Amino acid sequence: MSRPLHTVVCLKVVPKSEEVQVDRESMTLDRTKARSEINPPDMNALEMALSLKDCYGGRVSLLSMGPPFVAAYLRMGIAMGADDAYLLSDRAFGGADTLATSLTLASAVRKIGGSDLVLCGEESSDGATAQVPPGIAAWLNIPQATYALSIAVEEEGFAFVTREIQGGEEDLAVPLPAVVSVKVGVNEPRFMDIDRLHNADQLSPVSVWTAADLDVDPGAIGIGGSPTTVAGLRTATTGGGRRRQVLSGTPDEKAALIYEEIMRYLGVTTPAT
Amino acid sequence: MPESLYGPGEASGIWVFLEHEDGEIVPVSRELLGKARELAGRSESSLTGLVMGNDVEDVAAKASRLDLDRVLTVPHPRLEPFTAEANSFAAAAAIRAQRPDVLLMGATPYGRDLAGRLAVMLQTGLTADCTDLDLEPDSGLLLGEVSGFGGDILAMIKCERRRPQMATVRPGVFAETGHRRAAPAPIDTFAVDVPAQAVPVRVLARRKHHGVDISRAGRLVIAGRGVQGEMSLVESLARVLDAEVGATRVAVDEGWIGRDRQIGQTGIVVRPGLAIVCGASGATQFTVGIDKAGLVVALNQDPEAPIFEQADLCVVEDLFPVVRALLARFESEGAMPS
Ligand SMILES: Cc1cc2nc3c(=O)[nH]c(=O)nc-3n(C[C@H](O)[C@H](O)[C@H](O)COP(=O)(O)OP(=O)(O)OC[C@H]3O[C@@H](n4cnc5c(N)ncnc54)[C@H](O)[C@@H]3O)c2cc1C
Numbered sequence: 001m002s003r004p005l006h007t008v009v010c011l012k013v014v015p016k017s018e019e020v021q022v023d024r025e026s027m028t029l030d031r032t033k034a035r036s037e038i039n040p041p042d043m044n045a046l047e048m049a050l051s052l053k054d055c056y057g058g059r060v061s062l063l064s065m066g067p068p069f070v071a072a073y074l075r076m077g078i079a080m081g082a083d084d085a086y087l088l089s090d091r092a093f094g095g096a097d098t099l100a101t102s103l104t105l106a107s108a109v110r111k112i113g114g115s116d117l118v119l120c121g122e123e124s125s126d127g128a129t130a131q132v133p134p135g136i137a138a139w140l141n142i143p144q145a146t147y148a149l150s151i152a153v154e155e156e157g158f159a160f161v162t163r164e165i166q167g168g169e170e171d172l173a174v175p176l177p178a179v180v181s182v183k184v185g186v187n188e189p190r191f192m193d194i195d196r197l198h199n200a201d202q203l204s205p206v207s208v209w210t211a212a213d214l215d216v217d218p219g220a221i222g223i224g225g226s227p228t229t230v231a232g233l234r235t236a237t238t239g240g241g242r243r244r245q246v247l248s249g250t251p252d253e254k255a256a257l258i259y260e261e262i263m264r265y266l267g268v269t270t271p272a273t
Numbered sequence: 274m275p276e277s278l279y280g281p282g283e284a285s286g287i288w289v290f291l292e293h294e295d296g297e298i299v300p301v302s303r304e305l306l307g308k309a310r311e312l313a314g315r316s317e318s319s320l321t322g323l324v325m326g327n328d329v330e331d332v333a334a335k336a337s338r339l340d341l342d343r344v345l346t347v348p349h350p351r352l353e354p355f356t357a358e359a360n361s362f363a364a365a366a367a368i369r370a371q372r373p374d375v376l377l378m379g380a381t382p383y384g385r386d387l388a389g390r391l392a393v394m395l396q397t398g399l400t401a402d403c404t405d406l407d408l409e410p411d412s413g414l415l416l417g418e419v420s421g422f423g424g425d426i427l428a429m430i431k432c433e434r435r436r437p438q439m440a441t442v443r444p445g446v447f448a449e450t451g452h453r454r455a456a457p458a459p460i461d462t463f464a465v466d467v468p469a470q471a472v473p474v475r476v477l478a479r480r481k482h483h484g485v486d487i488s489r490a491g492r493l494v495i496a497g498r499g500v501q502g503e504m505s506l507v508e509s510l511a512r513v514l515d516a517e518v519g520a521t522r523v524a525v526d527e528g529w530i531g532r533d534r535q536i537g538q539t540g541i542v543v544r545p546g547l548a549i550v551c552g553a554s555g556a557t558q559f560t561v562g563i564d565k566a567g568l569v570v571a572l573n574q575d576p577e578a579p580i581f582e583q584a585d586l587c588v589v590e591d592l593f594p595v596v597r598a599l600l601a602r603f604e605s606e607g608a609m610p611s
Contacts, residue, residue: 017557098399099392123539125558129401130380134357134389143473144357146386160477165382166299167533168481175473184539185526227277227398227435230428231409231416242569243585254588255598258570259606261586262514262547265568 004058005153007049008115009082010105010136011064012039013073017125038073041121041184048151048182049119050081050190056153059083061115063108065093065101071206078204079197080190086112090210095223102135103225107216108209109140117159118179122147130181137179145174146181277396277435279372284436286371287313289341290364290378290387291322293332300449300488301379303339305442307450308406309377310340316413318374321345322458323367325360327353337457340450344460345371351467354476357386362471365394367463373437375415377406380441388441398432399439404446404561415440420561445488445542445565482533485517492516492547495536495563498523499552499573499592504530506596507551513603519543521553536562551592555580572596 019034038046049060062077062085064070074085088108096104109118118140123130130146137144147164154160159174164183174180196203211221219225247254289309291302306322313320319342324333329346336344347363364387368376376391378384380402392399400417407416409431415438416429432438487493494511496504496518504518511518518534525535536543538558544565551572553559560583563569571584572592581587588595 098389098401099396102389102393129399130385131389131392131399131401134386135393138361138390138393144386144390145474146357147382163382164532165479166294167486168479170479171477173475173477185522227396228400228430228432231414231431232429234427234429242583244581244587245585246581246587246589251590251594252598254590255595255602258549258586258588258595258599259602261568261570265547 003056003156005052005056005117006059006061006115007052007117007119008061008063008109008112009042009046009049009077010118010120010132011042011046011062011073011077012121012124013037013064013066013070014039014125036069036073038076039121039124041123041125041182043121043189044184044186045119045121045182046077046080046082047187047189048148049117051187052117052151052153053081058116061086061112063105063112064088065096065104065108068208071208074206075197075200076192078200078206079192079194081193081196084204085206087206087208088210088214089208090212092211092218092222095226096221097226097228098129098131098135099227100221100223100225102132103139103216104214104221105132106136106139107214109136111209111214114177116153116176117151118177120179120181122181122184133179133181140177140179143174143178144180145172145178147183148180149183149186151180278369279436280434281374281436284372284374286319286321286373287316287375287377288321288323288345288368288373288437290376290384291324291332291336291344292379292381292383293324293326296331296335298332298336298339299379299381299444301381301384301442301444303449304444304447305377305379306339306341307452308442308447309375310450310452312375312406312408312415313342315408319343321373323347323364323376325352325363333460334457337460338453339458340452340454341458343458345463346460347463347465349465349467351469351472354479355383356472356474356476357383357390358474359467359472360387361390361394363465363467364391366465368395368437370463376437376439378439378441380443384441388439392439395435395437395439397435397437397439398430399441400430400432401441403440403442406440406442414438420557443542445544448544482531485533487517487519487534487536488541488543490517490519490543490545493519493536493543493545493549493566495519495521495548495550495553496524496530497521497551497553497559498527500524500529501552502527502529503593506593506600510549510596510600510603513600514547514549516545516547516549519548521556521559538562550580550584551596553580554578555583 015034405418
């Protein structure tokens, strides 16, 4: 057994991807009709942090960057068992790419006073780049382990991480502090404790920080600190080329049509290799 | 904004990180070389393959036959087994010294680990998980195409002032050209000292699954939640079709099939000639993985299911009787041409 752990969990609140409407004319995303949720992979990271706390004791802090309404989601995390929550909310953070985002989050981890572990979800359902966790690790100049399936802290100062790699798994001994991203779907996030939800503000009010609260170069955050920019947008043609032919008939007749189509297709085309 | 380590005026050449495993260059790196060669041709740049590791002579020799202008090896015993910390340390040293304009890497677990760390160390822009790469007409800047939320909008991302311009691309996005050099390309070596402190993480064990690589499968039968765990039915259909079995994340999370067969954003991008998709709703995170398939047959009982937007043949029906009938038909007609 080791000493109690302090874990910071980075959470991102995203619109539910299936509810985001795309206006193909103006090429904008209409998120107004979409409800928000905590990025599902981040819920796995939170569950991992809470189960580490169950195992070793210690403290779980939540960290998110986003508009003020995100505080409500952080309270849900408190209701699940987290101890405190920090929301980075400032227009100055807006428009950040992964370089500026990972700097902002790393600066907040420093301001929190550091931690043994920083846990993130493997990627976000909207950005989906998986580059923020290694970015945070690089800014803090600490080790990283990504796509973690399990974490154990059986020896003072080390996390033993089993993680997914291409076509297999790896066991790592990672000295703490470290950033670990958690593989999506590795656990079943626990339910909120409704009493804790009602009392979340008394238990631990969400600390809201602006850029001025962080020890960070204002030119290195937000859109100004982001070296990448959008050069253009276009609508995807995904599936556009598909025939979308609806087959009719009984199940048997449909099967016969599929059979013929497959034979015709394979007869004239060699499968891609 | 803090200074870039070197600017556009001092940068030249396209580098591709050649990831290797058991002495072989992994497919995504070879796929990237094909695209990089096209970009190098258009921008009149030279194309370098970056090989990092311990005993890299054999890999470098193999690399030198691929369609590139030069191989750059960065050898050091501490670079294997792979850790992001050691490899980013060594790669950053080589990049600062030689100043490439563009650095491309595969969006594999190792490639992403390295790219994310390296971009911060080099204070530059990274466009991750590109679905295509291009050059901006007048500026010649690298454009990384990424799919926005929901996959319906594609954004072209560029990095104007910092170098190198970094991008990662998922396996399977580009097809391998197979072009090879007649005479081997020159092999340069960049000497680097990797101190022990640069390697904080110890790799204790590595296990490879004996699973298949479905990214190269010519035919796939794909199971979604609608299959309800009846994997034997899907497997039988795959067998008569001489196909591999793939799955949505739900089917994997349910434990019906191994994670190495998951298709999609957090799984694998596949490009089979034929894909039969059984009981999948068609979430964008799934369909990005089958975008490059030839003929797509979708079976779903819900006429509103988004999968039908992405299918050539739409079968609005309970999948079980249809698959059973199809199976019976193939079984009675004998073996499939393969
Ligand atoms: C960050 C992130 C990354 C993700 N990455 C991936 C990924 O890589 N791959 C992936 O697949 N998903 C991924 N997902 C999950 C994705 O959003 C969907 O939840 C998932 O693809 C749904 O799987 P499904 O289609 O099998 O299940 P469901 O969405 O539940 O669909 C099941 C379908 O089966 C149909 N059905 C049920 N019974 C029958 C029947 N008897 N006959 C015919 N049809 C039937 C239903 O009508 C329904 O449409 C990701 C999600 C997030 C947030």
